[in-house]
Amino acid sequence: EAGVAQSPRYKIIEKRQSVAFWCNPISGHATLYWYQQILGQGPKLLIQFQNNGVVDDSQLPKDRFSAERLKGVDSTLKIQPAKLEDSAVYLCASSPTFGGEKLFFGSGTQLSVL
Amino acid sequence: AQTVTQSQPEMSVQEAETVTLSCTYDTSESDYYLFWYKQPPSRQMILVIRQEAYKQQNATENRFSVNFQKAAKSFSLKISDSQLGDAAMYFCAYWGNNNDMRFGAGTRLTVKP
Numbered sequence: 001e002a003g004v005a006q007s008p009r010y011k012i013i014e015k016r017q018s019v020a021f022w023c024n025p026i027s028g029h030a031t032l033y034w035y036q037q038i039l040g041q042g043p044k045l046l047i048q049f050q051n052n053g054v055v056d057d058s059q060l061p062k063d064r065f066s067a068e069r070l071k072g073v074d075s076t077l078k079i080q081p082a083k084l085e086d087s088a089v090y091l092c093a094s095s096p097t098f099g100g101e102k103l104f105f106g107s108g109t110q111l112s113v114l
Numbered sequence: 115a116q117t118v119t120q121s122q123p124e125m126s127v128q129e130a131e132t133v134t135l136s137c138t139y140d141t142s143e144s145d146y147y148l149f150w151y152k153q154p155p156s157r158q159m160i161l162v163i164r165q166e167a168y169k170q171q172n173a174t175e176n177r178f179s180v181n182f183q184k185a186a187k188s189f190s191l192k193i194s195d196s197q198l199g200d201a202a203m204y205f206c207a208y209w210g211n212n213n214d215m216r217f218g219a220g221t222r223l224t225v226k227p
Binding site: 003033040041042043044045048055056089091093098099101103105106107108110 | 118147149156157158159160161164205207209212213214215217218219220
Protein backbone atom coordinates (compact mmCIF):
# COMPACT_ATOMS: atom_id res chain seq x y z
CA GLU A 1 0.00 0.00 0.00
CA ALA A 2 1.43 3.36 -1.01
CA GLY A 3 1.83 5.89 1.78
CA VAL A 4 0.94 9.56 1.94
CA ALA A 5 2.84 11.41 -0.77
CA GLN A 6 3.92 15.03 -0.41
CA SER A 7 5.81 17.38 -2.68
CA PRO A 8 8.04 19.23 -2.89
CA ARG A 9 10.33 17.93 -0.19
CA TYR A 10 12.06 21.29 0.26
CA LYS A 11 11.16 24.82 -0.74
CA ILE A 12 13.07 28.05 -0.26
CA ILE A 13 11.34 31.36 -1.00
CA GLU A 14 11.68 34.99 -0.11
CA LYS A 15 9.15 36.73 2.12
CA ARG A 16 6.07 38.03 0.36
CA GLN A 17 6.35 35.32 -2.31
CA SER A 18 3.74 32.61 -2.80
CA VAL A 19 4.18 28.88 -2.33
CA ALA A 20 2.04 25.77 -2.68
CA PHE A 21 2.35 22.29 -1.24
CA TRP A 22 0.72 19.16 -2.55
CA CYS A 23 -0.50 16.05 -0.76
CA ASN A 24 -1.82 12.77 -2.10
CA PRO A 25 -3.33 10.70 0.74
CA ILE A 26 -3.59 6.95 0.92
CA SER A 27 -6.19 5.70 -1.54
CA GLY A 28 -9.66 5.59 -0.01
CA HIS A 29 -8.83 7.66 3.05
CA ALA A 30 -11.71 9.98 3.77
CA THR A 31 -10.03 12.38 6.15
CA LEU A 32 -7.02 14.58 5.39
CA TYR A 33 -5.08 16.85 7.72
CA TRP A 34 -2.47 19.55 7.25
CA TYR A 35 -0.12 20.21 10.17
CA GLN A 36 2.50 22.91 10.66
CA GLN A 37 5.62 21.93 12.60
CA ILE A 38 7.85 24.82 13.59
CA LEU A 39 11.40 23.92 14.55
CA GLY A 40 11.57 22.74 18.15
CA GLN A 41 7.81 22.26 18.44
CA GLY A 42 5.28 19.51 17.87
CA PRO A 43 2.97 19.58 14.85
CA LYS A 44 -0.05 21.87 15.07
CA LEU A 45 -3.24 21.30 13.10
CA LEU A 46 -3.97 23.83 10.38
CA ILE A 47 -6.96 22.30 8.62
CA GLN A 48 -8.95 19.08 8.47
CA PHE A 49 -10.96 17.80 5.50
CA GLN A 50 -13.63 15.14 5.39
CA ASN A 51 -13.78 14.08 1.73
CA ASN A 52 -13.76 17.49 -0.02
CA GLY A 53 -15.40 19.46 2.78
CA VAL A 54 -13.63 21.44 5.50
CA VAL A 55 -14.29 20.10 9.00
CA ASP A 56 -12.01 22.37 11.01
CA ASP A 57 -9.94 25.34 9.85
CA SER A 58 -10.04 27.29 13.09
CA GLN A 59 -6.24 27.44 13.33
CA LEU A 60 -5.59 28.32 9.70
CA PRO A 61 -4.38 31.93 9.23
CA LYS A 62 -6.94 32.67 6.57
CA ASP A 63 -5.51 36.02 5.58
CA ARG A 64 -2.56 34.24 3.97
CA PHE A 65 -3.19 30.49 4.02
CA SER A 66 -5.68 28.61 1.88
CA ALA A 67 -6.29 24.94 1.23
CA GLU A 68 -8.47 22.81 -0.94
CA ARG A 69 -9.05 19.14 -1.47
CA LEU A 70 -9.78 18.36 -5.07
CA LYS A 71 -12.59 15.84 -5.58
CA GLY A 72 -11.97 14.52 -2.10
CA VAL A 73 -8.57 13.10 -2.99
CA ASP A 74 -5.47 15.31 -3.47
CA SER A 75 -5.02 18.47 -1.46
CA THR A 76 -3.09 21.69 -1.93
CA LEU A 77 -2.02 24.12 0.79
CA LYS A 78 -1.06 27.63 -0.33
CA ILE A 79 0.61 30.53 1.42
CA GLN A 80 0.32 33.99 -0.11
CA PRO A 81 2.20 36.11 0.84
CA ALA A 82 4.71 34.19 2.95
CA LYS A 83 6.21 35.61 6.14
CA LEU A 84 9.44 34.70 7.91
CA GLU A 85 7.47 32.98 10.68
CA ASP A 86 5.96 30.56 8.14
CA SER A 87 9.27 28.71 8.00
CA ALA A 88 8.34 25.21 9.13
CA VAL A 89 7.70 21.65 8.04
CA TYR A 90 4.23 21.15 6.62
CA LEU A 91 2.97 17.64 7.25
CA CYS A 92 0.02 15.99 5.58
CA ALA A 93 -1.78 13.07 7.19
CA SER A 94 -4.75 10.94 6.24
CA SER A 95 -7.12 8.64 8.04
CA PRO A 96 -9.43 5.96 6.66
CA THR A 97 -12.42 7.13 8.69
CA PHE A 98 -13.78 10.40 10.01
CA GLY A 99 -13.07 10.71 13.70
CA GLY A 100 -10.65 7.81 13.56
CA GLU A 101 -7.47 8.21 15.53
CA LYS A 102 -5.25 6.20 13.18
CA LEU A 103 -3.30 8.79 11.23
CA PHE A 104 -0.82 8.07 8.48
CA PHE A 105 1.73 10.82 7.88
CA GLY A 106 3.69 11.90 4.85
CA SER A 107 7.32 13.04 5.00
CA GLY A 108 6.40 16.70 4.87
CA THR A 109 7.61 19.75 3.00
CA GLN A 110 10.29 21.85 4.67
CA LEU A 111 9.72 25.53 3.91
CA SER A 112 12.36 28.17 4.46
CA VAL A 113 11.28 31.80 4.09
CA LEU A 114 14.22 34.20 3.72
CA ALA B 115 -8.28 22.76 25.75
CA GLN B 116 -6.17 19.65 25.89
CA THR B 117 -2.45 20.20 26.29
CA VAL B 118 0.47 17.80 26.15
CA THR B 119 3.73 18.50 27.98
CA GLN B 120 7.07 16.83 27.44
CA SER B 121 9.50 18.19 30.02
CA GLN B 122 12.64 16.58 28.62
CA PRO B 123 13.90 18.38 25.49
CA GLU B 124 16.79 15.91 25.18
CA MET B 125 17.65 12.48 26.52
CA SER B 126 20.52 10.13 25.88
CA VAL B 127 20.97 6.43 26.50
CA GLN B 128 23.72 3.89 26.05
CA GLU B 129 23.11 1.22 23.47
CA ALA B 130 21.37 -1.84 25.00
CA GLU B 131 20.28 0.16 28.06
CA THR B 132 16.80 1.31 29.03
CA VAL B 133 15.45 4.85 28.84
CA THR B 134 12.16 6.43 29.88
CA LEU B 135 10.62 9.47 28.22
CA SER B 136 8.08 11.49 30.18
CA CYS B 137 4.77 12.98 29.12
CA THR B 138 1.92 14.62 30.99
CA TYR B 139 -1.35 15.90 29.60
CA ASP B 140 -4.30 17.95 30.68
CA THR B 141 -7.89 17.05 29.80
CA SER B 142 -11.37 16.95 31.25
CA GLU B 143 -12.44 14.13 28.93
CA SER B 144 -12.76 10.56 30.15
CA ASP B 145 -12.43 8.84 26.79
CA TYR B 146 -9.35 9.48 24.66
CA TYR B 147 -6.27 7.95 23.11
CA LEU B 148 -2.62 8.59 23.81
CA PHE B 149 0.25 7.97 21.44
CA TRP B 150 3.99 8.01 21.13
CA TYR B 151 5.31 8.90 17.68
CA LYS B 152 8.89 8.67 16.44
CA GLN B 153 10.16 11.25 13.95
CA PRO B 154 13.52 10.41 12.36
CA PRO B 155 15.38 12.88 10.11
CA SER B 156 13.18 11.73 7.23
CA ARG B 157 10.45 13.74 9.03
CA GLN B 158 7.76 11.08 8.68
CA MET B 159 5.82 10.51 11.90
CA ILE B 160 5.96 6.82 12.77
CA LEU B 161 3.53 5.40 15.32
CA VAL B 162 5.41 3.67 18.13
CA ILE B 163 2.64 2.78 20.55
CA ARG B 164 -1.00 3.58 21.27
CA GLN B 165 -2.99 3.51 24.51
CA GLU B 166 -6.76 3.68 24.93
CA ALA B 167 -7.68 5.56 28.08
CA TYR B 168 -10.40 3.14 29.13
CA LYS B 169 -7.92 0.27 29.20
CA GLN B 170 -6.05 -0.07 32.47
CA GLN B 171 -3.46 -2.42 31.03
CA ASN B 172 -0.35 -0.68 29.78
CA ALA B 173 0.33 -1.08 26.06
CA THR B 174 3.47 -2.84 24.88
CA GLU B 175 5.04 -3.23 21.45
CA ASN B 176 8.17 -5.37 21.51
CA ARG B 177 10.88 -3.23 23.20
CA PHE B 178 8.49 -0.32 23.75
CA SER B 179 6.10 -0.08 26.68
CA VAL B 180 4.18 2.67 28.42
CA ASN B 181 3.33 3.52 31.99
CA PHE B 182 -0.15 5.02 31.82
CA GLN B 183 -1.33 6.70 35.00
CA LYS B 184 -4.79 8.06 34.20
CA ALA B 185 -5.43 9.79 37.51
CA ALA B 186 -2.06 11.52 37.39
CA LYS B 187 -2.48 12.22 33.63
CA SER B 188 0.92 10.78 32.96
CA PHE B 189 2.00 8.68 29.97
CA SER B 190 5.68 7.72 29.87
CA LEU B 191 7.45 5.62 27.24
CA LYS B 192 10.06 3.02 28.17
CA ILE B 193 12.47 1.80 25.53
CA SER B 194 14.31 -1.35 26.52
CA ASP B 195 17.51 -2.67 24.92
CA SER B 196 18.00 0.63 23.08
CA GLN B 197 19.34 0.41 19.56
CA LEU B 198 21.13 2.96 17.39
CA GLY B 199 18.05 3.06 15.16
CA ASP B 200 15.96 4.34 18.05
CA ALA B 201 17.67 7.73 17.85
CA ALA B 202 15.06 10.27 16.78
CA MET B 203 12.59 12.88 18.03
CA TYR B 204 9.79 11.35 20.08
CA PHE B 205 6.43 13.04 20.38
CA CYS B 206 3.69 12.30 22.85
CA ALA B 207 0.22 12.96 21.43
CA TYR B 208 -3.40 13.11 22.58
CA TRP B 209 -6.56 12.34 20.60
CA GLY B 210 -9.92 13.26 22.09
CA ASN B 211 -13.38 14.40 21.17
CA ASN B 212 -12.10 17.20 18.95
CA ASN B 213 -10.83 14.60 16.44
CA ASP B 214 -7.54 16.44 16.48
CA MET B 215 -4.10 15.03 17.34
CA ARG B 216 -2.46 17.30 19.93
CA PHE B 217 1.31 16.93 20.18
CA GLY B 218 3.87 17.75 22.83
CA ALA B 219 7.04 19.65 21.97
CA GLY B 220 9.08 16.48 21.62
CA THR B 221 12.12 14.82 23.17
CA ARG B 222 15.28 14.29 21.18
CA LEU B 223 16.71 10.86 21.98
CA THR B 224 20.39 10.15 21.35
CA VAL B 225 21.70 6.58 21.50
CA LYS B 226 25.39 6.23 22.30
CA PRO B 227 27.27 3.20 20.94
